[in-house]
Amino acid sequence: MLRIFKLVNLLPTIHKIVLALLLSISLIIILLPSEEAQASRQTPESQLQTAESQLQPNTLYSVPLAFRTPEPPQKESLSSKEVDQKVQLVEPEAKTPQLQQGELFKVRSGDTLARLFKRSGLTSREVYEITQLSLAKKNLLKILPGEDIEIFKDLDNRFAKLRYIIDPINTLVISKEDDKYTQKLDKKQIETRTKFATSEIKTNFWNAAVDAGLTPNQIMQLAGLFTWDVDFALDIREGDSFALIFEQKYADGDFLENGNILAAEFINQGDRYTAVRYSNGQYYSETGRSMKKAFIRSPVDFTRVSSNFNPRRLHPVTGRVRPHNGVDYVAPVGTPIKATGRGKVIASSYNKYNGNYVFIKHNDTYTTKYLHLKRRKVRKGQSIKQGQIIGTLGSTGRVTGAHLHYEFIVNGVHRNPRTVKLPKSDSIHRKQKADFLKVSRVLMAQLEHNKQLHIARAPSLSSETANN
Ligand SMILES: [Zn+2]
Numbered sequence: 076m077l078r079i080f081k082l083v084n085l086l087p088t089i090h091k092i093v094l095a096l097l098l099s100i101s102l103i104i105i106l107l108p109s110e111e112a113q114a115s116r117q118t119p120e121s122q123l124q125t126a127e128s129q130l131q132p133n134t135l136y137s138v139p140l141a142f143r144t145p146e147p148p149q150k151e152s153l154s155s156k157e158v159d160q161k162v163q164l165v166e167p168e169a170k171t172p173q174l175q176q177g178e179l180f181k182v183r184s185g186d187t188l189a190r191l192f193k194r195s196g197l198t199s200r201e202v203y204e205i206t207q208l209s210l211a212k213k214n215l216l217k218i219l220p221g222e223d224i225e226i227f228k229d230l231d232n233r234f235a236k237l238r239y240i241i242d243p244i245n246t247l248v249i250s251k252e253d254d255k256y257t258q259k260l261d262k263k264q265i266e267t268r269t270k271f272a273t274s275e276i277k278t279n280f281w282n283a284a285v286d287a288g289l290t291p292n293q294i295m296q297l298a299g300l301f302t303w304d305v306d307f308a309l310d311i312r313e314g315d316s317f318a319l320i321f322e323q324k325y326a327d328g329d330f331l332e333n334g335n336i337l338a339a340e341f342i343n344q345g346d347r348y349t350a351v352r353y354s355n356g357q358y359y360s361e362t363g364r365s366m367k368k369a370f371i372r373s374p375v376d377f378t379r380v381s382s383n384f385n386p387r388r389l390h391p392v393t394g395r396v397r398p399h400n401g402v403d404y405v406a407p408v409g410t411p412i413k414a415t416g417r418g419k420v421i422a423s424s425y426n427k428y429n430g431n432y433v434f435i436k437h438n439d440t441y442t443t444k445y446l447h448l449k450r451r452k453v454r455k456g457q458s459i460k461q462g463q464i465i466g467t468l469g470s471t472g473r474v475t476g477a478h479l480h481y482e483f484i485v486n487g488v489h490r491n492p493r494t495v496k497l498p499k500s501d502s503i504h505r506k507q508k509a510d511f512l513k514v515s516r517v518l519m520a521q522l523e524h525n526k527q528l529h530i531a532r533a534p535s536l537s538s539e540t541a542n543n
Contacts, residue, residue, distance in 0.1 A: 177225040177238065184220040191218070195226045201234040205249060210258040214247050215239060243331050263326035267334060271525040273318035280311050280377065293321065296336055298377060300350040300358055303368040303500070305343045307377030308404055310493055317341045318526050320518060338518035351515045353503065361515045363503040369437065370416040370497060371462060374445060374481050379406040379468075400489045401444070401482035408477045410468040412445055415483075415492075420457045420465075429480075430471025435459065446480035447472050 180195045192202040205211050218224065218239075227236035236250040246261040274287035284294040297319060298307050305311070322334025339350045349361040358366045418437035425431050431448035449469025453459060470477040483492035503511050 177227045177236070179223045179225050182218045182220050182222045182224070186218070186220065188215050188218060191224060195224075196228075196232065197226070197234050201251075204256060205234070205237065208249060208256060208258045210247055210260065211249060214241050243326050243329075265331070266325045266328075268323050268325060269320050269337065269521075270323050271318070271320050271522070271529070273316065273526060273529050275314065275316040276311060277313060280307055280315070280317075283317070287317075290333060293333060293336070295378075297339060297341075300336065300339055300366060301341045301343075301348050302371045302373070303366055304346075304348045304372065305341060306372035306493055308373045308375050308380040308406075309402065310343060310372070311377075312344050315341075315343050318522055318529075320522055320525070338515075338522050340519075340522060349519065351511075351518055353507070353511050353514060355507075357503075359503050359511060359515075361519050363508050363511050363515070365500040365503070368497060368500045369441070369461075370443075370483075370492070371413070372415075372493065373404070374413050374415050374443075375404040375406055375410060375468065375479055376413075379410040380404055401446075401480050402492060404468070404479040404481065405476065406468050406479070408449055408467070408469055410479075411464045412448065412466050412468055412479055413462050414459050414465050415443055415461070415481075416441065417461045418443075418459060420453045420455050420459060423451050423453055423455050423457075425471070428473045430474070431466065431469065432472075433465050435465070440486055442484040444480075444482040444484070446482075447474050447478060449477075 178195070180191055182191060188206065189202055192205070193199075197205075206215070215224075223240070225238040226234070227238075229235045234251055236248065239247040241247055241260075244263045244265065246263075247258070248261055249256060249258045251257075272287040272289060274283040276283040280298070281294060284297065289297065297317065298305075301307075317340060319336055319339035321336045324331040324334050335352055336350070337352050341348045341350075350358045350366055351361055352358055360366065414435055416435070416437045418435045418441075420433060421436045421442070422432065422434035429446045431451050432444065432446045433448065433451055433453060434442060434444045436442050445465060447469055448466035448471060451466045453463075453465045459465065468477060468479045481492065483490050483495060485495060502508070
């Protein structure tokens with residue numbers, strides 16, 4: 076049966092009706108005693124094997140004339156001369172099996188579509204006709220080196236079909252049948268799944284996140300969610316942990332890309348912080364408080380700070396732990412320094428102790444100070460936004476090594492920026508609150524459930540999320 080099917084594929088393109096007829100005839104042959112089937116063969120065995128060896132599974136081939144029964148439809152029957160030609164066409168296929176098989180043509184640098192088509196052996200008329208199609212105009216004229224265009228020809232070496240992968244979701248397909256062109260975009264089905272990941276921190280947050288299978292982009296996103304709550308540069312400790320649920324997009328079952336983080340939990344020195352994504356794209360704590368607060372915890376990006384854990388901060392000058400008005404961040408010279416809150420620059424200057432320094436007044440209560448900068452990027456009187464770069468880390472003033480000295484002042488008194496009580500952030504709008512809490516409860520329950528599963532089978536670091 077399989078053999079008959081394969082043989083069916085040998086011959087040149089014929090009208091569909093003929094194909095259908097021939098298929099049914101083939102079936103009859105199968106049902107007849109095998110002697111008759113053998114007798115109907117006209118092709119030498121050796122030629123058959125050559126032909127079969129180049130056939131590919133799952134490909135539609137035409138019925139070989141040699142295997143037709145004596146009653147093909149008159150109109151479509153070919154003269155014996157034509158038959159010879161067809162049989163001969165089979166031979167070169169053994170060396171270059173591109174007939175009826177798609178052949179990939181790679182776009183070379185400096186290639187134009189016309190040049191690539193020419194290389195593929197299309198006639199200038201075919202090139203012209205294809206480039207007149209609107210989807211071809213829109214997509215094929217923008218081909219880039221390294222991309223592939225797959226071209227299928229019929230056994231007469233005429234253009235039959237073209238496939239061009241525009242992006243992981245869309246494929247352009249142009250086909251020609253009976254001298255008529257059709258064009259379409261094949262769209263893959265996008266499916267969103269959720270995935271759970273968790274990890275406990277042993278050396279630093281980044282490594283733990285990598286262990287949990289997160290990408291650099293996801294690590295930054297996760298840290299970004301808690302940037303108002305956690306100082307990722309200085310306050311991460313061994314035993315801190317995090318867990319999150321995020322989206323993954325699949326195109327026809329193949330992984331495409333990671334999507335949004337839907338829910339996350341971060342436990343930092345015993346304090347638990349949560350973030351839940353709402354349909355407006357904003358994140359709120361599980362109880363519906365905005366993640367955004369008046370101050371971010373760290374003026375320096377955690378990826379730039381050299382030490383993993385720094386529980387005993389040595390003064391950069393004396394080398395001793397001593398009472399200290401601020402927090403020191405040791406990072407490479409030139410590291411960008413961010414304003415931790417919005418406000419107004421009340422000083423941007425230089426003296427021999429502070430080096431280059433910037434002071435920002437946020438309101439009547441809060442002021443922040445940034446010392447020893449290499450460069451200042453703001454001037455006195457300037458209004459600045461939260462997170463705006465105000466300068467770069469340096470070693471100006473009375474220091475021995477490059478670091479940022481950061482002070483957080485509340486009503487004129489120096490406070491520890493990590494432990495200081497700050498005003499509560501805004502709540503989600505009360506009209507959305509009930510709906511948000513519903514979403515939040517489901518996601519946080521899912522997170523908790525997956526954490527329990529994770530603890531139960533400790534070795535695996537992440538898994539598909541299980542729904543409760
Ligand atoms: Zn200091």
